[in-house]
Amino acid sequence: MSQNTKIQLTNRSKVVSNKEMTLVEKFYLPAIFKGMLITLSHFFKKEVTIQYPEQKRPMADIYRGLHVLKRDDEGRERCTACGLCALSCPAEAITMVAAERKDDELNLYREEKYASIYEINMLRCIFCGNCETACPKEAIFLTDRLVSSETNRASFVYGKELLLEPKNAPLDVSKRQTAEVLSFKRDKTKAHNK
């Protein structure tokens, strides 16, 4: 490409001209038939529609969708209400209230401190995944699930009952939590751990 030629994204652009139309062009009908043939060819093409509730678009392995609060192997909540996720959240979507674990709650919470209230406002959340990166306890993850639509704003504030993974059906987050991610998170030489 020489210095003078304009750089173009594609070479499909055409220079518009207002030249006189020929006699055939003035009839418009040939052009109209050509257009109708083009639309007719689309009539027989395969539809691109995905029939949503029955048929779903395949999600990427590391899709950042609805959050999950993980439990550990014994079914205890991992979250210790340290507040790092709320601090790292650029949209300020996360709020929590910390509480102290009682003696009879040893099988419910992994550490002495836990979040009695943990809320994410899904209307504020931008699904950046910073909460997941910030979490030192591997307690919060983004999953390939979608936030369902609601008819009022209050329903978009998800509490623990919606965020916490069910005890009997743990969610698989191994796709997001690979060995590289884990080693990076725990690397003491990196700035985020100093």
Added chain:
Amino acid sequence: MDIHFLTYKLILATAILLISLVIAMYSTLVERKVAGFFQDRLGPNRAGIFGLLQPVADGLKLFMKEEFMPATADKFLYILGPCLTMLVALLSSAVIPWGGTLEIDGHSYALQMADINIGVLYTFAVVSIGVYGIMIGGWASNNKYALMGAVRAASQMISYELAMSMAIVTIVMTTGSLSLSDIVAQQHGFNWNIWTQPIGFFVFTICVFAECNRTPFDLPECETELIGGYHTEYSSMKLGFYLFSEYINMFIASAMISTLYFGGYNFPFQDALGLSHNLITILGTLVFFAKIMFFIFLFMWVRWTLPRFRYDQLMRFGWKILLPWSMLNLILTGFFHLLFK
């Protein structure tokens, strides 16, 4: 008037009314389906199998909607508008020959409501009244957009009626009759008018598109500039009447195109099949409806291909291109008619 005649006319009238309504009803679904397919989509498919219950759902929805009337509207005219449009849309089906004759018990029953000897003139008259429904509706709404749409509709319909009349006059010249059943009967077999009147056919079809307010001539209701045109202020079933009458008009227009240029209920080799008279009639009616279906599809095909005309382009096209062409066609036809008759 014997009871035989009355019952036969009653049954025929009911059948024609029902068929026009059902076809118009399902045209709305077909329109959306066809639009979907043209745009690589599926179209409505949730209400019933293939979306077959969609028109019912749409109708129900329209009935449930709030019956709104602007405070400054002319109450009487406001209601008259959609009623007139619907009435006129249904009126023209009376003279269309839907088939040949059925012979039962020695009686001969023609599949045509009224075989009046000025059928062509009647259709013209009715089509011209059609503009009043839109005009009255647009005027009574007391809304500038509605009025603009109505004015556009009126001027468009009057402009295109000229070229359309010229095209039909040419047909009347060659057939020598104003009766639609005569015009169809003369196209027996494969002697369709389209072979002798190709220019007339194009002019007539284009004008019919304009008369039905279909794209590319849907200026009266162009939603991008006039919100909704003449039916801006209408809601509920009054709006439904306007929208519905458009589809009935489309059905009748397709029937007219088939009648005038594509032999109506005639089909090639109808004598060579060696079938009984009644069977040929029934087959002919089916063929007629197949032709109508094709033209309804053509209406939709064009709608989803061409963009809307600009208003000055519309007027120039009507007056400076279509009218001269239809006149030329008239003169040429007259010339050849004299020469070879």
